[in-house]
Amino acid sequence: MDQLELMSKLSIPGKTKMVLIVMDGVGGLPGPGGLTELEAARTPNLDALAERSIVGLSTPARPGVTPGSGPGHVALFGYDPIDWPIGRGVLEALGIDFDLGPNDLAARGNFATVDADGNILDRRAGRIPTETGARLVEKLRQIELPGVETFVEVVKEYRFVLVLRGKGLADGLTETDPQMTGVPPLPVEALRPEAETSAKLLNHWLAEARKLLADEEKANSMNLRGIAKVPPIPKMSDLYKMRLGAIATYPMYRGIGRLVGMDVLKTGDTIASEIETLREHWDDYDFFFFHVKKTDSYGEDGNFDGKVHVIEEADEALNDILALKPDVVLISGDHSTPWALKAHSWHEVPVLLWSEYIRPDSVDAFGERPCMQGGLGHICHPDMVPLMMANAGRLTKFGA
């Protein structure tokens, strides 16, 4: 019996409430003063909660493996992210709030410039402005394919999303981007027999699209990348027999939540608006995914102080969350984004688990080094939801 089957077998409904607080990319590395972003932040509320909690460190995917945002969240939600990869096309569509269904095949599109012979001059079409991209997308919406619906959506600058919707579409398709200039885009090729039809449809679409844009100065061609379907991932709502609400300021995270069976709750751009949303929907759900984005953004920028500041903001919000009297709170991140690397990293992520039933350890601060001494030890991201469920009294005994 695999882990998800086990959870499905053991989980029972209940009245308890769980909050999973995700500070995106929260894990860091020591800064100029020798402390990490999380250690340097003034976090009286997190520290006070840590004192009553059990803490530790968690590996999102595998030791040494740096996860993207997709795998990081899939792992937080209890799935082995190596077993449940999410294609770039799918993430790109989720990132613009596109409501992907099980019959959708999604690709990330990049406008490109080609010469008279069809060889690529610029893989990003001179980074055309978003308004130009929007005009081109409008043109591309004219293309009709036999037996499937098509959606073309603007993302940003030279990026767009193409979605084919219909029965019988399959992924297992090559990308068209040759990753170099001076050669033509590649055709889409099927890597397995089930994907033959999809390859034909996409190549047909590409031919039409290039005809339509032939007169464009810069964006007279395009590439498709990461062509993928939504994986048939079992929904958390079914596995755990509960109602889940996703609160996130960025569409991609809402999208991943929707993928795994969460209701996406309308919210604003700030942590304060997310708190408001949480309050509003408190009675409607068993489990809340509460996403704080900007820890990651500042990490990616290499902005130590910026990241510290967002952590301090999240610390303030924590009190508002605790005031709602949740039964279980877990605080962690999808991955580390240390300011020093300006990127996602492989480092373990601090994790804090509170409920009335945890065994408090002797750690009284929330930070990478305190968490090294935590009572949770070293866990893996997919362990978190089962631990939350157990603490919420929602997993029955295994065996007699």
Added chain:
Amino acid sequence: MDQLELMSKLSIPGKTKMVLIVMDGVGGLPGPGGLTELEAARTPNLDALAERSIVGLSTPARPGVTPGSGPGHVALFGYDPIDWPIGRGVLEALGIDFDLGPNDLAARGNFATVDADGNILDRRAGRIPTETGARLVEKLRQIELPGVETFVEVVKEYRFVLVLRGKGLADGLTETDPQMTGVPPLPVEALRPEAETSAKLLNHWLAEARKLLADEEKANSMNLRGIAKVPPIPKMSDLYKMRLGAIATYPMYRGIGRLVGMDVLKTGDTIASEIETLREHWDDYDFFFFHVKKTDSYGEDGNFDGKVHVIEEADEALNDILALKPDVVLISGDHSTPWALKAHSWHEVPVLLWSEYIRPDSVDAFGERPCMQGGLGHICHPDMVPLMMANAGRLTKFGA
């Protein structure tokens, strides 16, 4: 996707340099003064590095499982040693620097004494001296087998290696040693159909060999054990897209390095000569496997002070290694060989990881008990290479 596939998918070439320092059997148990061999040793350089590093303890194979040298090293090199067993015949051949290829079937041979009825009197032929063994091996080299080459090599005393080389050889063969006296050696039997031909060839060889040695006083027969081919283990050089150099004073460790895709670098008998080799080849490789043998030898002898002394010698060598400015250093052992057990053991092995990008923990000494408090926690040997690769900037992100 399994772990090796994942590594193969994520690894990228780079210019960084990694050194894996293996103190064979370094893990120990408390001695008369209450400290282990590693804790008792005066190791200012290891301790200073520990202060800037992250440390922990690592399980080579499985909790409670004592690995041989083969599995211990296979695990250090990033493979699950349970999935990739290496036969005794293969290790014996590697131990005499025999360059085993993929078409080779290797067996460990033991000369034995049998009576007139062919029943075994002595399974070790009275432990004949190595010179006698060498004379007998010379005789056995006369034997020719249809369609395959044969190699017979002396090891030590009553031990020799037999290698058949040719297409179509297969392992999955029983040993001939009945593990008792008063009965005749057993025939080689095929445990699977592909091995039938190999069984016939080996039985033919045994019959010829026994005829040739019939007049010997002591070594008038022999047994074959651990008949095995080199496992089709994916090479580290391919998986990780890097050049690897193995520096070891004992042939078996060089041999295991060669098996997994390392170049074996010519060196002498001492740690100092190994350092010299490392210096000479510093520019030629991305990853160095640097093996210190005698920690294990003294452990096997139950010689606490001897083992302490070798650790102190390795501590001095560490400075020479650091002077080369590696990007990543990992120090550990293939297994523990506590003086108190005079044997390999199942105990976890201390591990120290240094790079510019580790999160330093609060541990400032390298020893079993300090490592229990380390920030790495409890890892498994096959996690080490992925962690080194990550710290070397040689693993790309998984997923978007």
